[in-house]
Amino acid sequence: MQLKNLTLAALVGAVSAQQMMNLTGTIASNNATSNLTTFFGLFPELAQTLDSAQNITFLAPSNEAVAALLESNPNITQNTDALRAVLQYHVLNGTYLSSAITNTSAFVPTLLTNQTFTNVTGGQVVEAINIGGNVTFYSGLLQNVSVVQADLNFTGGVIHVIDGLLTVPANVSETALAAGLTSLVGALNNTDLVGAVNSQSDVTIFAPNNAAFQNIGSAVANLTTEELAAILQYHVVAGESPLYSSTLTNGTTVTTLGGEDLTITLINGSVFVNSAEVVTPNVLVAGGVVHVIDNVLNPQMSMAPNASATTGAPAFSGATSASEAPFTSGVAAPSTTINPSEAGAGAASSTSSALGVAMKTGAVGAAALFGAGAALLNY
Ligand SMILES: *[C@@H]1O[C@H](CO)[C@@H](O)[C@H](O)[C@H]1NC(C)=O
Ligand SMILES: *[C@@H]1O[C@H](CO)[C@@H](O)[C@H](O)[C@H]1NC(C)=O
Ligand SMILES: *[C@@H]1O[C@H](CO)[C@@H](O)[C@H](O)[C@H]1NC(C)=O
Ligand SMILES: *[C@@H]1O[C@H](CO)[C@@H](O)[C@H](O)[C@H]1NC(C)=O
Ligand SMILES: *[C@@H]1O[C@H](CO)[C@@H](O)[C@H](O)[C@H]1NC(C)=O
Ligand SMILES: *[C@@H]1O[C@H](CO)[C@@H](O)[C@H](O)[C@H]1NC(C)=O
Ligand SMILES: *[C@@H]1O[C@H](CO)[C@@H](O)[C@H](O)[C@H]1NC(C)=O
Ligand SMILES: *[C@@H]1O[C@H](CO)[C@@H](O)[C@H](O)[C@H]1NC(C)=O
Ligand SMILES: *[C@@H]1O[C@H](CO)[C@@H](O)[C@H](O)[C@H]1NC(C)=O
Ligand SMILES: *[C@@H]1O[C@H](CO)[C@@H](O)[C@H](O)[C@H]1NC(C)=O
Ligand SMILES: *[C@@H]1O[C@H](CO)[C@@H](O)[C@H](O)[C@H]1NC(C)=O
Ligand SMILES: *[C@@H]1O[C@H](CO)[C@@H](O)[C@H](O)[C@H]1NC(C)=O
Numbered sequence: 001m002q003l004k005n006l007t008l009a010a011l012v013g014a015v016s017a018q019q020m021m022n023l024t025g026t027i028a029s030n031n032a033t034s035n036l037t038t039f040f041g042l043f044p045e046l047a048q049t050l051d052s053a054q055n056i057t058f059l060a061p062s063n064e065a066v067a068a069l070l071e072s073n074p075n076i077t078q079n080t081d082a083l084r085a086v087l088q089y090h091v092l093n094g095t096y097l098s099s100a101i102t103n104t105s106a107f108v109p110t111l112l113t114n115q116t117f118t119n120v121t122g123g124q125v126v127e128a129i130n131i132g133g134n135v136t137f138y139s140g141l142l143q144n145v146s147v148v149q150a151d152l153n154f155t156g157g158v159i160h161v162i163d164g165l166l167t168v169p170a171n172v173s174e175t176a177l178a179a180g181l182t183s184l185v186g187a188l189n190n191t192d193l194v195g196a197v198n199s200q201s202d203v204t205i206f207a208p209n210n211a212a213f214q215n216i217g218s219a220v221a222n223l224t225t226e227e228l229a230a231i232l233q234y235h236v237v238a239g240e241s242p243l244y245s246s247t248l249t250n251g252t253t254v255t256t257l258g259g260e261d262l263t264i265t266l267i268n269g270s271v272f273v274n275s276a277e278v279v280t281p282n283v284l285v286a287g288g289v290v291h292v293i294d295n296v297l298n299p300q301m302s303m304a305p306n307a308s309a310t311t312g313a314p315a316f317s318g319a320t321s322a323s324e325a326p327f328t329s330g331v332a333a334p335s336t337t338i339n340p341s342e343a344g345a346g347a348a349s350s351t352s353s354a355l356g357v358a359m360k361t362g363a364v365g366a367a368a369l370f371g372a373g374a375a376l377l378n379y
Pocket of ligand 6: 093
């Protein structure tokens, strides 16, 4: 009787041991991911940590994605600091089977916590969402990857094979430049706020596009540096955690750096901050998140949108438009732009941007993504 039980227990143990391997073993024995083993070899400590970790999800770039990365960045294995950060960013804290990822965005913390690369408390996040049946992860510069092989179980959790590499989110000014938000970048520079904004932890930036600044050109023309700084600080919220769209619920008020409040209103699924509409939500940055908005917010006039609003309304009464986007003179043309046609399955773009360096692409894509503000810049 005792012997019989023992044999059965041994048998069960043998079977589950055979089915379940540790993380690096599972990666190495899977034909779709085996080439990733080279990278783990560069970071034996990280590999050992991941092999003994519990309750994690590893997003494993496919062999094709790794090949594309090596092709566009032949020297990447020499940049070990950045490559380690990239790998840490591919490890989600928690076991997320593909079925747990729904058509509502979730912002999932990763093991990337090093302050050289992120100032998001609890770890930089990825946005996880199921789009029409495809499990998708958004990373920095709105770069996204799709799951091509889901739910490979290993001893510490689950692995999903993805068709590219995640992009470690860049800082606010680099991201704003890539998004064509040159008025904002120029205004931050003119007020000497670039460093302060880039180094904020757990920050949320409501970032007006260029059209927003241009529309109120007369009002911004004669602002003192102090007045402009106060206006910019009214667009920045630093709290306990970044305000991803999932936390922007109707009626929420949030306190800005300057001490004044902003009010969030939801109308027919659109998100308004005061009277400005969020036109591109959830652009992840090193310190938190940027939401692009279509009007400049005014701490002197905290307007609400009207109940049937389908677009934002200016908060500077009587202001008239300028002939070009303000504050852009001298702002370097972006060396990188966010291009939605490049984002996604295209391994070349997402891999080349894996270190926070996006592909150099035309501004047309960025204009389409970020609205008329970016387009105006090209004329
Ligand atoms: C993980 O599994 C592989 C293959 O079975 C093994 O060589 C390695 O030592 C294991 N790692 C740890 C940390 O146990
Ligand atoms: C993986 O590749 C090996 C060697 O090329 C091959 O023998 C094996 O059948 C492949 N396994 C799968 C599941 O494709
Ligand atoms: C994986 O690595 C092997 C050996 O270096 C190489 O022959 C193969 O082409 C690689 N696979 C892909 C998909 O790049
Ligand atoms: C890669 O490194 C080699 C030697 O370190 C160098 O000669 C080469 O220019 C580098 N290539 C790139 C694309 O950086
Ligand atoms: C953070 O990253 C930097 C650069 O890679 C490295 O020098 C430092 O040791 C890391 N810090 C921790 C706590 O891992
Ligand atoms: C995962 O998150 C939990 C709770 O948020 C935290 O206590 C834990 O330290 C995190 N694990 C890692 C490996 O960062
Ligand atoms: C796994 O991690 C998630 C996210 O940190 C946490 O909510 C959950 O309680 C953890 N589960 C276990 C069994 O530790
Ligand atoms: C995080 O904040 C520290 C201190 O403010 C700063 O030195 C560091 O550059 C920031 N990290 C990033 C990635 O922006
Ligand atoms: C899902 O992914 C497949 C393969 O990349 C693609 O052909 C299809 O269009 C995607 N579907 C949606 C709804 O995005
Ligand atoms: C992994 O485990 C989950 C449940 O824990 C199961 O639904 C899934 O089918 C397993 N995946 C594989 C490939 O066996
Ligand atoms: C801005 O200042 C200039 C020069 O002082 C003046 O001519 C102009 O009317 C002012 N514009 C506004 C909108 O106050
Ligand atoms: C940034 O501001 C400095 C003065 O603080 C100025 O010299 C420089 O031209 C500005 N650069 C841009 C791109 O606006």
